[in-house]
Amino acid sequence: MAMTGVLRPGHAQLRVLDLEESRKFYRDVIGLVEMGSDSQGRVYFKCWDERDHHSVVLRQADKAGIDFVGYKVLDQATLDDLERKVRQFGLETERIPAGDLLETGERVRFQLPTGHLFELYAEKTYVGNGLGETNPPPWNPEHADRGMAPSRWDHCLLYGPNIAANKKLFTEVLGFYLVERVVGPKEAGEPDVAIFMSCSIKTHDIAFVEYPEPGKLHHLSYRMQSWERVLRAGDIMGMNDVPIDIGPTRHGTTRGETIYAWDPSGNRFETFAGGYEPYPDGRTITWTQDGFGHGLDFPQGKLHESFLTIVT
């Protein structure tokens, strides 16, 4: 079998300042499918084409940002094996019991060198996309045009210190490979300042940027089916006065066609399409200090300050 180990980003728990306002935003503006809430008051969403119960969880808090992200692995044996390897790498792990997150099995949680809480899990209830598994239509008329209606939660970009240690963990232990990177100035020896890593044939399943404060969220990214759907998402942002950071534009890095904007708590999100299909036998693409303007915004070649510096 081809795909084993870590499969994909599974769930992200986001801190929001006003739960009711955020529920409506994620449901009606971004257009996620509301799946329920739990005894702690957390609200659960999935994107319309995802098959598992949820991917985005909102928790009311007094500050914005990301509580944790979880990635799905192939099976229980893989979960046990990866936990052992993560501990050998030198990180402490804890097991969070099944059911703590709705419809989700046991999770192995550990803290990354960048300060983020990261989890692996093997089980989450399969709910489907509403189209069934026999002769299905290509999209779900109930969900696929409501709000921006992304297909999937695709990846996250997280900011924190010591991304070199993260790179080592993800590539040597968790089975990811480095697809693209941005490096710092020649005078500093061109260290990695941004790394894009994949456990699939997506350009990235996770990415990190070197930043002095730990545990920060740059964005959660939602996959759209085409550039036209990204532009439509931009129209919906305009209709709803959603504050936009950059876009519509295209990144040189990963070739993503994109718009970035902020949710009602200041958590940045991305709606994007495109990219390309790297494979583990490929070679890492490097963006230099001089070239990164085009890496960030290929048409303008501009280093947008708000994009580079604002996090929650």
Next chain:
Amino acid sequence: MSGLSHLITLLDTGEQFLCRSDEAVLVGMARLGMKGVPVGCRSGGCGVCKIQIIRGSYRKRVMSRDHVSQGEEADGFALACRVFPDSELQIRAIEHMETAVARTKAWQRRGHVSGPVVSLGSATAGECPTPKQ
């Protein structure tokens, strides 16, 4: 339906701008055309638009405690994107905002900026076009 307009004074420079009661102070401030007014998430989460309201009455929406503690809030610190004026206000710039204000004062002394500038082609409202290096 627009609200009443109130005069806001930025004590750091003495500049004044009008701000409707139904718009955030940050929006009014961006109209000053200050170089690089820190306009970030505009949703109370990222903290770059911090000010202190020295005088006046206002409403505020919830702000991330990462950037404005309860104590600070009681002392009139707030994020400008979440403050709505109910009267004339006197405010001063804090942290990122303070840096932007200082930068603009320096530019004005050198004669580079005169009066409000409408920004074109920039994703952030109120950011003055940057001259090419």
